[in-house]
Every structure is written in structure tokens, then in C-alpha cells.
Amino acid sequence: MSATTSTPTSPTSSARAMAWSRRAASAREFWREFRHYKxxxxxxxxxxxxxxxxxxxxVLAPTRMLDLTQLLQSPRYAPPSWAHPFGTDDQGRELWVRMLWGSRVSLVVGFAATAMSMIIGTIIGIAAGHFTGWVGGLLMRIVDFFLVLPSLILAIVLSSVLERGVMTIVIAIGLTSWAGTARVVRSQTLSIESRDYVERARVLGGxxxxxxxxxxxxxxxxxxxxxTTLTVGSAIIAESTLSFLGLGDPSKQSWGTILKNSMDLSAATSGYWWYVLIPGLAIxxxxxxxxLVGRAVETIVNPTLRSR
Structure with a gap:
């Protein structure tokens, strides 16, 4: 009869499991609170x-539905109807198809530019709050410089200098919209630096x-x-603005590009209201x-707002 032996759990793996358990519990608690915000x-x-x-x-709108060679019989400037739910544009393309494909570009740019902005802002904000002396002062002067500069103007300059494309718009928006996040993160970092457990970690040699x-x-x-949830909307507006100004990728469908096409054709004054109204309402x-999502998340993570 052999005794069953068990492998002892190391302290490191046990601590890691406890940390993941706490994070999972925090995520469940966050979701329970979030569901209360209609x-x-x-x-x-x-x-x-x-x-x-x-x-x-x-799947819903294959690329052939945007192929102009297959739309020779399609009516141009058809108003919204059962046959054409969102109407058609000046080349006979269904507007709902363009809107569907345009949502991919607008969302990708919004998420990617926001991710770049959050990463840069978080790194610089933590560094500016943690490091004292000339390092923190220099970082704050850089943050102040980007806060003073109009981000849209700087994004237009970058989009004009770099090669046109979706990645160029992502870089232009991401590199010009991180300063606000950096200032907020720095303020939070300074508050955390003064707490006892951080002082204890520093005294113990951390x-x-x-x-x-x-x-x-x-x-x-x-x-x-x-x-982040609040910044994605601003990034989508910035992408639409750059595309509306003709700085986007003309080979890609985006909501800003659709608005630019409608402006070039004077759709608003020519009676083609759907060409302007639908992409504007989508944005x-x-x-x-x-x-709405960002305000709910902000209320949950900010105890001051939660108590009001």
C-alpha cells in the first residue's frame, strides 16, 4: 500500500493565485455595480x-457591393426606402454598406489611437509623479507644452507630413492626445506616493x-x-475630422470620408439629406x-462621485 504524496505549493505561486483571485473578485464586483447604471x-x-x-x-456586406463596375444599374441619389434602407450615394453605392465598412475604420482608429495615447500618458504621468527633481520637472514641462498646443492642429500637421493612411491617423491622434491623461495620472501618482504602504516598501528597500x-x-x-472609455469617443471625432478635411485614406471607407464626399457634392443644399444626416448621426x-459607459466607469472607480 503506497502513500499518496502531494507536492507542496510554493509561496510565490500561492501569492500569485491569491492576487488573481482578488482581481477576479474585483472584476465581478465592478460588473455588479456597473449593471446598476442604466x-x-x-x-x-x-x-x-x-x-x-x-x-x-x-458577411453582411461583401466587398462586391462597393465595386462600381457592378453597380452600373443602381440608381444614384436614391432616398431611403425599403429597397435602399439608407439611400444611395452619387455612384449608386448603398449608404448602409459604406456605413458598415466605415465603422470598422472608425472603431479601429478610435481604439488604437486611444491605446497609444493611454500608454504614453500613463508612462509619462507615473514617471513625472514618482521621480522628483529635474526629471519630474522636465517631464511636466513636456506635458504642459502638449497641453498648450491645439491637438487637432498638431494632428493635421502630422497627417499632412506623413504618408496618408489609417496608421498615420492613429499615430497623429495618439501622439497629440496623451497630455491630459498624463496630468491626471501624475496627480493620482502623487496621492499614492504619500500613502503608508508605499513608504513602507521604500523603507524596506523597494x-x-x-x-x-x-x-x-x-x-x-x-x-x-x-x-480610456471617455477618450475613445474623442479619438473617433478626431478621425472623422481628419478624414473630413481630406487627410484620411481615400481608399478606405470611414464615416469622416462619407461626410467629406457629401460635402464635395453639396449634398446638404442639394436635397440629399440622408448623405449628410446618417453618418453624422452614427458618429x-x-x-x-x-x-455613457465612461461616465458610469468613472463614477464606480471614483469614490467621490460614487458618494454623490
């Missing part, structure tokens, strides 16, 4: 529908990397998450949805 749930539902439609665009990654970064991430709806 506006946030409405915004989340709208975003879920739009994202699903954008993912299914190749280095800069240990304090940043073990204490500062986890503490500022909820604030960064709330700021408004997506930005509103991100704002």
Missing part, C-alpha cells in the same frame, strides 16, 4: 451592437521598478480605464455611447 448599460448595448456589425461587415509596477501602476489603472451615437 445609462452605462444602454451605452454598452449600443457599442456591442455596433462592434458586432463592424466585425460581421464582410526600488523604483518595484514601487512603480507593484504599487503605483495597479493603483492608477482604474482611473486610466475610466479615462454622434457612438460618441454618446462611449460617454
Amino acid at each position: 445609462a452605462g448599460m444602454i451605452g454598452l448595448g449600443i457599442l456591442a451592437v455596433i462592434i458586432i456589425l463592424a466585425i460581421l461587415a464582410p 526600488g523604483h521598478w518595484h514601487i512603480i509596477f507593484k504599487h503605483l501602476l495597479p493603483a492608477v489603472m482604474p482611473l486610466v480605464l475610466a479615462n 454622434l451615437l457612438v460618441v454618446l455611447a462611449f460617454t
Whole structure:
């Protein structure tokens, strides 16, 4: 009869399992609180529908529906009807097809530019709050410089200098919209630096990397998450503005490009109202949805707002 032996669990793996357990519990608690905000749930539902439609665009609207050689018999400037739900454009293309494909570009640019902005802003904000002396002062002067400069003007300059394309718009928006996040993260970092557990870690010999990654970064991430949901809407508006100004990729469908096409054809004054109204309402709806979700997240992660 052999005795069953069990492998002892190492302290490191046990601590890691406990950390993941706490994170999972925090995520469940966050979702329970988020469900109580009706506006946030409405915004989340709208975003879920739009994202699903954008993912299914190749299935719902194959690229052949945008091929001008196959649309020779399609009516131009057809108003919305059962046959043409969103109407057609000046080349006979169904506007709902262009809107569906345009949502992919607008959402990709919004998420990618926001991710770049959040990464840059978080890194510089934590560094400016953690490091004292000339390093922190220099970083704050850089942040102040980008805060003073109009981000849209700088994005237009970058888009004009670099090669036109979706990646160029992502870089232009991401490199010009991080300063606000950096200032917010720095303020939160300064508050966390004064707490007892950070002082204790410093006294026990914790280095800069240990304090940043073990204490500062986890503490500022909820604030960064709330700021991210609010920034995506601004990034989508910036992408639409750049495309509307003719700085986007003309070979890609986006909501800003559709608005530019309608402006070039004077659709608003020629009676083709659907050509202007539908993409404008789509941009408004997506930005509103991100704002509703962002406000709900901000209320949950900010105890001051939650208590009101």
C-alpha cells in the first residue's frame, strides 16, 4: 500500500493565485455595480451592437457591393426606402454598406489611437509623479507644452507630413492626445506616493521598478480605464475630422470620408439629406455611447462621485 504524496505549493505561486483571485473578485464586483447604471448599460448595448456589425461587415456586406463596375444599374441619389434602407450615394453605392465598412475604420482608429495615447500618458504621468527633481520637472514641462498646443492642429500637421493612411491617423491622434491623461495620472501618482504602504516598501528597500509596477501602476489603472472609455469617443471625432478635411485614406471607407464626399457634392443644399444626416448621426451615437459607459466607469472607480 503506497502513500499518496502531494507536492507542496510554493509561496510565490500561492501569492500569485491569491492576487488573481482578488482581481477576479474585483472584476465581478465592478460588473455588479456597473449593471446598476442604466445609462452605462444602454451605452454598452449600443457599442456591442455596433462592434458586432463592424466585425460581421464582410458577411453582411461583401466587398462586391462597393465595386462600381457592378453597380452600373443602381440608381444614384436614391432616398431611403425599403429597397435602399439608407439611400444611395452619387455612384449608386448603398449608404448602409459604406456605413458598415466605415465603422470598422472608425472603431479601429478610435481604439488604437486611444491605446497609444493611454500608454504614453500613463508612462509619462507615473514617471513625472514618482521621480522628483529635474526629471519630474522636465517631464511636466513636456506635458504642459502638449497641453498648450491645439491637438487637432498638431494632428493635421502630422497627417499632412506623413504618408496618408489609417496608421498615420492613429499615430497623429495618439501622439497629440496623451497630455491630459498624463496630468491626471501624475496627480493620482502623487496621492499614492504619500500613502503608508508605499513608504513602507521604500523603507524596506523597494526600488523604483518595484514601487512603480507593484504599487503605483495597479493603483492608477482604474482611473486610466475610466479615462480610456471617455477618450475613445474623442479619438473617433478626431478621425472623422481628419478624414473630413481630406487627410484620411481615400481608399478606405470611414464615416469622416462619407461626410467629406457629401460635402464635395453639396449634398446638404442639394436635397440629399440622408448623405449628410446618417453618418453624422452614427458618429454622434457612438460618441454618446462611449460617454455613457465612461461616465458610469468613472463614477464606480471614483469614490467621490460614487458618494454623490
